[in-house]
Amino acid sequence: MKRKVTLKQIAKELDVSISTVSKALRNSIEISEDTRQKVQAFAKLYNYKPNNIALSLKNKKTKTIGIIIPEIVHHFFATVISGIEQVANENGYNVIVCLSDESFDKEVINMEMLANGSTDGFIMSLSKETQQKKDFHHIQEVINQGMPVVMFDRVTNDVLCDKVIIDDQLAAYDAVDFLVRQGFKNIGLVTTVDYVSVGKLRTEGYVNALNDHDLPINDNIIVKIEDIDNCAAKIEAMLQNNKPDAIFAVNELFAVTTIKLANKMGLKVPEDISVIGFTDGIISQFSTPTITTVSQNGIKMGGRAAKMLIERLEMEEEEDGNEQYRTELIDTHLVHRESTSTL
Amino acid sequence: MKRKVTLKQIAKELDVSISTVSKALRNSIEISEDTRQKVQAFAKLYNYKPNNIALSLKNKKTKTIGIIIPEIVHHFFATVISGIEQVANENGYNVIVCLSDESFDKEVINMEMLANGSTDGFIMSLSKETQQKKDFHHIQEVINQGMPVVMFDRVTNDVLCDKVIIDDQLAAYDAVDFLVRQGFKNIGLVTTVDYVSVGKLRTEGYVNALNDHDLPINDNIIVKIEDIDNCAAKIEAMLQNNKPDAIFAVNELFAVTTIKLANKMGLKVPEDISVIGFTDGIISQFSTPTITTVSQNGIKMGGRAAKMLIERLEMEEEEDGNEQYRTELIDTHLVHRESTSTL
DNA sequence: TGGGTTAGCGACAACGTTTTCGTGTTGAAA
DNA sequence: TTTCAACACGAAAACGTTGTCGCTAACCCA
Numbered sequence: 001m002k003r004k005v006t007l008k009q010i011a012k013e014l015d016v017s018i019s020t021v022s023k024a025l026r027n028s029i030e031i032s033e034d035t036r037q038k039v040q041a042f043a044k045l046y047n048y049k050p051n052n053i054a055l056s057l058k059n060k061k062t063k064t065i066g067i068i069i070p071e072i073v074h075h076f077f078a079t080v081i082s083g084i085e086q087v088a089n090e091n092g093y094n095v096i097v098c099l100s101d102e103s104f105d106k107e108v109i110n111m112e113m114l115a116n117g118s119t120d121g122f123i124m125s126l127s128k129e130t131q132q133k134k135d136f137h138h139i140q141e142v143i144n145q146g147m148p149v150v151m152f153d154r155v156t157n158d159v160l161c162d163k164v165i166i167d168d169q170l171a172a173y174d175a176v177d178f179l180v181r182q183g184f185k186n187i188g189l190v191t192t193v194d195y196v197s198v199g200k201l202r203t204e205g206y207v208n209a210l211n212d213h214d215l216p217i218n219d220n221i222i223v224k225i226e227d228i229d230n231c232a233a234k235i236e237a238m239l240q241n242n243k244p245d246a247i248f249a250v251n252e253l254f255a256v257t258t259i260k261l262a263n264k265m266g267l268k269v270p271e272d273i274s275v276i277g278f279t280d281g282i283i284s285q286f287s288t289p290t291i292t293t294v295s296q297n298g299i300k301m302g303g304r305a306a307k308m309l310i311e312r313l314e315m316e317e318e319e320d321g322n323e324q325y326r327t328e329l330i331d332t333h334l335v336h337r338e339s340t341s342t343l
Numbered sequence: 344m345k346r347k348v349t350l351k352q353i354a355k356e357l358d359v360s361i362s363t364v365s366k367a368l369r370n371s372i373e374i375s376e377d378t379r380q381k382v383q384a385f386a387k388l389y390n391y392k393p394n395n396i397a398l399s400l401k402n403k404k405t406k407t408i409g410i411i412i413p414e415i416v417h418h419f420f421a422t423v424i425s426g427i428e429q430v431a432n433e434n435g436y437n438v439i440v441c442l443s444d445e446s447f448d449k450e451v452i453n454m455e456m457l458a459n460g461s462t463d464g465f466i467m468s469l470s471k472e473t474q475q476k477k478d479f480h481h482i483q484e485v486i487n488q489g490m491p492v493v494m495f496d497r498v499t500n501d502v503l504c505d506k507v508i509i510d511d512q513l514a515a516y517d518a519v520d521f522l523v524r525q526g527f528k529n530i531g532l533v534t535t536v537d538y539v540s541v542g543k544l545r546t547e548g549y550v551n552a553l554n555d556h557d558l559p560i561n562d563n564i565i566v567k568i569e570d571i572d573n574c575a576a577k578i579e580a581m582l583q584n585n586k587p588d589a590i591f592a593v594n595e596l597f598a599v600t601t602i603k604l605a606n607k608m609g610l611k612v613p614e615d616i617s618v619i620g621f622t623d624g625i626i627s628q629f630s631t632p633t634i635t636t637v638s639q640n641g642i643k644m645g646g647r648a649a650k651m652l653i654e655r656l657e658m659e660e661e662e663d664g665n666e667q668y669r670t671e672l673i674d675t676h677l678v679h680r681e682s683t684s685t686l
Numbered sequence: 687t688g689g690g691t692t693a694g695c696g697a698c699a700a701c702g703t704t705t706t707c708g709t710g711t712t713g714a715a716a
Numbered sequence: 717t718t719t720c721a722a723c724a725c726g727a728a729a730a731c732g733t734t735g736t737c738g739c740t741a742a743c744c745c746a
Contacts, residue, residue, distance in 0.1 A: 001489045002488065006702060006703090008702075017726045017727075018727095019704085019725075019727075020726070023705090023725090026704085030723085030724065031724070031725075032723080032725085047484075050459065051459060051701090051702050052459045053461070053701085053702080054400055054702035054704095054731090055702080055704085057702080057731045057732070057733095058702080058703050058704060058705095059731085060731070064461075072415070072421050073421045073422050073425050074421075075625070078417075078421050079416050085442050089441075094441065095440055095441075096407070096437055096440070097439070098428070098432075098437065099428050099429075110432075112392070113395075116393065116394060116395045117396040118396070144344055145345065256629045260629075281625075282418070282625050282626055283626075286603075286626045286629075287629050287630050287631060288602075288603070288631035289631075349731095349733090350734095351732075359695080360697075361697095361732090362695075362698090363694085363696070365733070365735085374694070374695075375693075378694080378695085393732080393733070396733095397731075397734095398732080400700095400701045400702070400703095400731090400732080401700075401701055401732080401733050402701085402733090402734085
């Protein structure tokens, strides 16, 4: 087992100073051609690579991006990470991933851990609990310390920083508008509880679309789900009692669950009831029927977030006077599949 | 913007030496009660936290685990990361994730990047290209430098290190055995090309099960898929020409694809043909029909891998004479769902 | 008063880099 | 022979820690 070789060892071996080795390896003209060659050959032989930690300490830069998300076993978040990782890698950055498990405390702990020098900046999506508590001091603190933060998807207006989101309200509006134009009049909604920002916005889009078409908002066909595992009864009751002709679900899990429950009750999708979901993930693509859905390009979102963060990191070099935070919108569109029909 | 405070700043402010501050914060008995209190109060006020990078450099330990996997937008790998992250976090480790995109070169580059001080060890699953090339020098090198490596799922015998796998062959055997016992006699196989280690093993399990039941191996009902996007024709032809009464697919994507193609041809699952997949992911759970599958607990796998790595890291403290590499088997079982029937 | 102990603290090295600022040697010009 | 530049290199500081060692003053006991 040969441990990694350091400048010091090379210096000792070649009987020159550490500085000389360092300079020789960086092709400084200060060093004679002879010495340079000798040092470089030796370094190559022993496969010398500078120690990242030492470089980080010296440069006060880690070239590492901290990602904090609620969970990773979730197609959308996985695609976002994928997008981040790609752009990060292209720019010489690594990503260090922490999961909050939707817990406020874990989110705080993770941020504090990474903020102590481990990363240059953060890309994050808020945990449910954080959104509920509306406590963002940990994020604000990190920003105050001069570390840039980019939030995506689940964001808050209470923190000033760069953000990457889709226009949830508009996307939901378009989906519901599409249903209305197809002739549906009794369109149900399966959504989250209100403190989840994206759920709330999508619900607003649903409401606005119905309003604009002079359709009534019927609370009986709106189901707000807190816990996915115990939602069946509520959805079934809604389907049973109010016979909606279409459903807009604010994520694909809700959509597929609704479809399955409908099937169980003898309703055929899309013949008896049409369903539109949100997020173009694995489920929408492979369920039977395949699900018409609002695509939400996670790769693109992650890529953009990474780009924004890196730009800000490299910009800081000069002067950090311009605190012009941006919010970028990633476009969405409806992916038409089998779960919707015309009447 | 108040940058992070350092020992030096505290020392200056309180007019004591850096060592005194350091010791006071660590509650050294060398320091008087008075000074300790004063320093600790000041540190708390300014929210002092030791700089991780400096600690890493000093201790020659980063408390970081490098994960290198082919892709993250893949339910199984996401669950493994989740499992790793959890155990890592519990033990004070962070995880830094790199994706090889199934590319040998990216795998090498990522390893070399992280090996230069960024991580204490690796948990990895081989890229397809690496498995095909059988070139593992980058892994061997890292091990030679004294960094422990744990491989999972896609492993190789050519590298000596800890491994966490399922018994792919046995799991496949059990699945096919189950089909045979249900009365199926013409069982097709949808598998990967041979260089993918897990595909190969699962194929062997299929062959062994049929052999043990004295059933013939019929190459006409075995489809080896290289590229998922262009596999439809081959599968359809197999279904059409050979009328298998059951199919064993080596992953869930192949399973759901087969089901969809069967449906398209007018075959009902499970009435006309039964299907068993591999990996209990989102697709198997939510497709219609839900898919009977070999469960492969990614969370557990990741957790075990993390545990093995951390144990080795903390063990190294003492003496690294005992190179007793272990291979842990994670148990699998068949999850019975709608895609299989008795004859 | 002298010797020894101890409490309380600071100096310094070390981890592995990079970079600035010397410094000694050479050769050439004056 | 003197002067000066150019060349080739080394010493040292800095990044933020921790821990070893040494130092000073106070105190105790004889």
